[in-house]
């Protein structure tokens with residue numbers, strides 16, 4: 001009835017679904033956290049540059065207006 005552990009294909013344990021043990025659950029959590037840590041780090045660079053370029057044209061428009 002229960003699907004096997006997605007990591008090692010052993011029968012899943014009710015206490016650690018969908019994994020067979022805490023060890024496999026921790027491995028999956030570690031992979032998930034790695035992916036989460038990568039996304040903000042990669043987005044932080046371009047986002048910071050965009051904020052700087054965005055403030056420059058706004059300042060130019062303000063000085064052109066009489």
Ligand SMILES: [Zn+2]
Pocket residue numbers: 005006007008009010019020021024
């Ligand atoms: Zn497992």
